[in-house]
Amino acid sequence: MGLRISKSQHSQRVTIFSVIFILMTLLILLGSNNINDTIYAPFHMAANHAIKATDLKKWSTKDGYVPVYGNKTMNLRCHDCALVTSSSHVLGSRAGEEIDHTECVIRMNDAPTLGFESDVGNRTTLRVVAHSSVFRVLRKPNDLLHRTDANAAFIFWGPPNKIGKEAKGTLFRIIERVSMTYSNLSCFGITANKMRRFDSLFHRETGRDRQQSHSWLSTGWFTMVIAIEICDNIKVYGMVPPNHCIKPRTKKIPYHYYKPRGPDECVTYIQNESSRRGNHHRFITEKQVFARWAKLYNISFTHPEW
Numbered sequence: 001m002g003l004r005i006s007k008s009q010h011s012q013r014v015t016i017f018s019v020i021f022i023l024m025t026l027l028i029l030l031g032s033n034n035i036n037d038t039i040y041a042p043f044h045m046a047a048n049h050a051i052k053a054t055d056l057k058k059w060s061t062k063d064g065y066v067p068v069y070g071n072k073t074m075n076l077r078c079h080d081c082a083l084v085t086s087s088s089h090v091l092g093s094r095a096g097e098e099i100d101h102t103e104c105v106i107r108m109n110d111a112p113t114l115g116f117e118s119d120v121g122n123r124t125t126l127r128v129v130a131h132s133s134v135f136r137v138l139r140k141p142n143d144l145l146h147r148t149d150a151n152a153a154f155i156f157w158g159p160p161n162k163i164g165k166e167a168k169g170t171l172f173r174i175i176e177r178v179s180m181t182y183s184n185l186s187c188f189g190i191t192a193n194k195m196r197r198f199d200s201l202f203h204r205e206t207g208r209d210r211q212q213s214h215s216w217l218s219t220g221w222f223t224m225v226i227a228i229e230i231c232d233n234i235k236v237y238g239m240v241p242p243n244h245c246i247k248p249r250t251k252k253i254p255y256h257y258y259k260p261r262g263p264d265e266c267v268t269y270i271q272n273e274s275s276r277r278g279n280h281h282r283f284i285t286e287k288q289v290f291a292r293w294a295k296l297y298n299i300s301f302t303h304p305e306w
Contacts, residue, residue, distance in 0.1 A: 054204055056297065060229040064194035065155065066165055068172070068187040069179035076126060076153055078104035081231035083223065084120050086111040087238035088257045088265065093303040095237055096121040102235070104149075106227055108219045109133040112258055113147065120237070120257070122147040126230075128223040131158025134171050138178055153186040157222050160192040190222075198222065205289045218281040224290055233298045241306040242287040245269050 065074035082102035084090065086109065099105055099121030106126045107113075110133055113122040124147065129137050134156065156163055156175055163171050172189075179187040190198075198217060199210045210217065220239075227234050238257070245266035253265040272280040293299060 054201060056225060056228045056293070059197070059201070059225075064191055064197075065188040066191055067179075068156070068165070068175050068189055072186045072188075074153065074155070074186070074188050076104070076151065076230050078125070078230055079232045080104070081106055081125075081227055081234045082121070083227050083234055083236045084108075084111070085220070085236065085238035086256045086258070087240065088254045088260075089240060089303055090119050090238040091116075091257050093119050093237070095119060095303060099123070099237065104231065106223060108223050110136040111256070116257065123149060125149045125152055126226075127152075127154050128219055128226060129154060129156050130219045130222075131156065131163045131171055133219070134163075134174065138174060141178060141182070148185065150184070151186070152184075153188060155188050155190065155222075155226060157190045157195070157198075157219070160195065163189055164192060165189060198225065201225070205292075206285060208285075213282075214276065214279050215282050215285075216279045218283060218286060220283070221286050224286075224293070228293065228297045228299075234300070236299060236301045237303055239287070239290070239301055240265075240304060241301070242284050242291060244304075245284070 067073070080103045082099045082104070083106045084099060096116075096118045100123045104125040105121060105123045106128070107124050108128050109130060111120075113120055113124070127137075158171070160166070162169055163175070165172060175187055175189075179185065198221070202208070202210050202215070202217060202221070208215065249266065254260050254262045255265045255268050256262050269283045273282055273284045290299070294301070
């Protein structure tokens with residue numbers, strides 16, 4: 001009798017273990033799927049968010065940019081613009097000549113042209129610079145001022161307490177000194193009011209409050225909005241579509257074309273998109289918005305095309 005009870009108990013234990021094993025396997029599989037969804041699902045769209053269209057052509061304000069030195073005004077206007085990203089996808093494009101023949105050429109942060117002319121050209125009409133990139137940009141000013149147009153401008157963006165004219169902080173004084181040295185270059189800062197409007201625009205387009213969602217706007221976000229303000233037609237070089245990093249890839253693509261040993265592009269995008277702690281750029285989110293804007297503001301994408 002005792003033997004029969006022992007066998008029965010053993011049988012029950014095997015059955016219970018089997019059920020638990022199956023349940024754990026299912027949970028692991030479901031967990032894996034949820035992780036993938038978290039990584040690749042667009043961050044940008046809050047639940048039941050109705051997009052509130054903003055006419056960016058009317059959105060701009062004349063007092064949104066203030067000169068760092070002197071009394072210059074930000075009055076740049078172009079029919080055709082080439083917006084050259086810092087992505088490694090521009091390498092091998094041989095698009096340099098085409099870019100240089102565009103009426104206005106827009107670049108970002110410290111992306112150089114020297115040594116990369118065949119792919120990215122060497123003219124610069126406008127360069128949009130983040131406060132975190134100021135030291136890198138101005139470390140070698142002669143490189144970045146190479147072949148600037150006669151009416152070339154730099155627009156610096158960042159927290160008003162760091163880069164604002166009223167703050168008179170270290171960053172502002174450095175930019176002011178460069179602006180005084182290179183009198184042919186127009187340097188502007190973005191006003192505190194317009195910085196708040198950039199945040200508000202992100203909220204309207206995504207349903208997410210930038211600060212509450214721990215999001216940092218990228219230089220790409222500022223540059224695209226500014227390009228829409230000043231350009232009738234925009235051709236973007238090197239920017240990948242929002243779903244690019246879902247596709248399996250066999251080789252590493254450096255985040256910046258001028259930093260071959262830098263971080264991988266998709267790893268950078270996915271980590272920033274999926275992170276909920278700390279402040280992160282929402283690159284994929286922003287590209288989702290850019291895809292919508294492309295239909296409204298004559299924006300095309302090349303290398304790759306999408």
